[in-house]
Amino acid sequence: MGPANASTARVLEPGDLDAALRVLARDPVTNAFVASRVRAAGLDPWRLGGEMWGWFERGELVSMCYSGANLMLIGAGEEAVRSFAERARRQGRRCSSIVGPAGPTAMLWALLEPHWGPAREIRSCQPVMATSEPSERVAPDPFVRRVRREEIDVVLPACVRMFTEEVGVSPLAGDGGLLYRARVAELITTGRAFARIEDGDQVLFKAEIGAVTDRVCQIQGVWVPPEHRGKGLARAGMAAVLEYALREVAPVASLYVNDFNLPARAAYRAVGFEEVGTFMSVLF
Numbered sequence: 001m002g003p004a005n006a007s008t009a010r011v012l013e014p015g016d017l018d019a020a021l022r023v024l025a026r027d028p029v030t031n032a033f034v035a036s037r038v039r040a041a042g043l044d045p046w047r048l049g050g051e052m053w054g055w056f057e058r059g060e061l062v063s064m065c066y067s068g069a070n071l072m073l074i075g076a077g078e079e080a081v082r083s084f085a086e087r088a089r090r091q092g093r094r095c096s097s098i099v100g101p102a103g104p105t106a107m108l109w110a111l112l113e114p115h116w117g118p119a120r121e122i123r124s125c126q127p128v129m130a131t132s133e134p135s136e137r138v139a140p141d142p143f144v145r146r147v148r149r150e151e152i153d154v155v156l157p158a159c160v161r162m163f164t165e166e167v168g169v170s171p172l173a174g175d176g177g178l179l180y181r182a183r184v185a186e187l188i189t190t191g192r193a194f195a196r197i198e199d200g201d202q203v204l205f206k207a208e209i210g211a212v213t214d215r216v217c218q219i220q221g222v223w224v225p226p227e228h229r230g231k232g233l234a235r236a237g238m239a240a241v242l243e244y245a246l247r248e249v250a251p252v253a254s255l256y257v258n259d260f261n262l263p264a265r266a267a268y269r270a271v272g273f274e275e276v277g278t279f280m281s282v283l284f
Contacts, residue, residue, distance in 0.1 A: 009083040012043050012052040012064070019061040020052065023075055028215040029130045029254045030101060030277055031074055034066045036211035036218075053087060055080035067091070073100040073108060085111035098282040102126075105280040121168060121283040123258055127265065128277035130216070130254040134242045135272035141236035144205060147193040152185055155195055158203040159184050162223035167283065192249075194241050196233070204228050205237035209245055217250040222264065234267045242271055 012020055020043060024035040041047040050068020054061050055076065063075040065084040076084065081104050088108075093116045098105060102125065113119070147155050163171045163180070171180035187193040192209040204224065211218040219241060224233045245253040256279045257264050 007079060007083075008056045009080070009087065010054060010056075011045075012054045012061075014043050016052075016054060016061060017043055020054070020064060023061055023064055025215075026075060028213065029128065029252065032213060032216045032218045032254055033070075033211040034064075034072055034074055035213045037066070037068075039213055053084055055083060067095065069096055071095040071098045071108075073104045076104045076108075078107065081107050082111065084108065088112060089115045093284065096284055099279060102278040102280040105282070109280075109282050116284075119282045119284060123281040123283070125259040126256045126279040126281060127259060127275045128254065128256045128279055129265075129268050129273035130252055130276045131242070131272040131274060132246070132252050133272060134239060134246065135270060138235050138239040138271050140240035140243050141196060141205065141233070142240075143196045143198075144194055144237045144240035145196075146191050147188045147195050147197075147206075149185075149188055151195075151197065152181070152188055154197060154201050155188070155193065155203055155206060156181060156184055158195070158206050158223060158225070159221065161225075162206070162221055165223075194237075194244070196237060205233045207237065207241045209241070209249055212249055215250060216252040216254055217245050219245060219253055219255045222255070229263070234264070235270050238267060239271045 020038060024031045024038060028035065037048060038052070041049070043052050045051045048068065050066060053065040053067060055063040063073070063077065063080040065074065065076065066072040067088065071088060073081065073084065085108050089112060098109060106124065160171060160177070171177060184193070187208045193206070194208065195206040196204045198204055207222040208220050209217050210220040222234065222238060242253055255268065255273070257268065
C-alpha cells in the first residue's frame with residue numbers, strides 16, 4: 001500500500017473542523033456530547049477541554065477519539081480503536097472515565113486494561129434511548145419548571161446526591177466542588193435545569209438538558225429523592241422536561257441509562273423514549 005492509501009492517526013487541528021463535524025453528523029444521538037463540545041469550542045484543545053484524535057483512511061477523516069475528562073470513541077472501527085488505544089497507553093490515563101458505543105469501547109478497554117486497570121467500576125450495558133415526540137399517555141407535571149438563578153443552593157444538594165448515587169463518588173472531592181458548582185450554575189443560567197421544588201427548598205424531581213446540537217439534545221441528571229420514589233414523579237417530571245426539550249431545544253431528545261435501573265427505563269419508555277443503541281462506561 002502506497003503512502004496515498006495509508007491509514008494514519010494524528011491530533012486534529014482547527015482546520016479539520018468541517019471534516020470532524022461530518023463524522024459527528026453520521027450518528028447525532030450517539031455523538032451528541034462530543035458534537036456539542038466541538039460546535040461550541042472547535043478543535044483547539046484549550047477551548048475544547050481535551051484533544052481530538054483523528055483516524056484517516058486514504059486521506060479522509062473517518063473516525064475520532066475525544067481525549068478529555070472522558071475518553072470517547074466516535075465511529076471507530078477495529079483498526080482505529082487499536083491506534084487510539086496505543087496513543088492513550090503512551091499518553092497515560094488522564095480521564096476519569098471511558099464512555100461510548102459498547103462494542104468499540106469494550107475493545108478499547110481490553111487493550112488498555114493491562115496498563116490502566118483495574119477500573120473502579122465497569123458498566124458494560126447502558127441503553128441509549130431517544131424520541132422525537134412525547135407519549136400522550138403521561139401528563140407533564142405542571143409543577144416542574146426552570147430552576148431560577150437564586151435557587152442554586154436549593155438544587156445543588158440534590159445534584160450532589162444524584163451524582164454520588166450514580167457515579168459512586170462525590171463531585172465535591174478534589175476541589176471542594178468548585179467546578180461542579182460552576183457547571184450546575186451554567187445549566188441554571190442557560191435555562192437548561194428543571195425541578196419541582198416544594199416549600200421553597202424541597203426538590204422532589206430534577207433533570208437537566210446537557211449536550212445540545214441543532215439535531216439532538218441529551219437529558220441528564222434525572223433524580224427523585226429515594227423517599228419520594230414510586231409516586232410517579234419521575235414519569236410526570238420527565239414528560240414535562242421532554243415537552244420543553246422537543247419544543248424549544250432540538251427535534252430529538254436522548255439519554256442513556258444503566259441497564260439495571262429498571263424503574264428509570266420503564267419511566268423513560270412510558271414518556272416516549274425507545275432504545276436505539278448501547279453505551280459502555282468504564283469508571284476510574
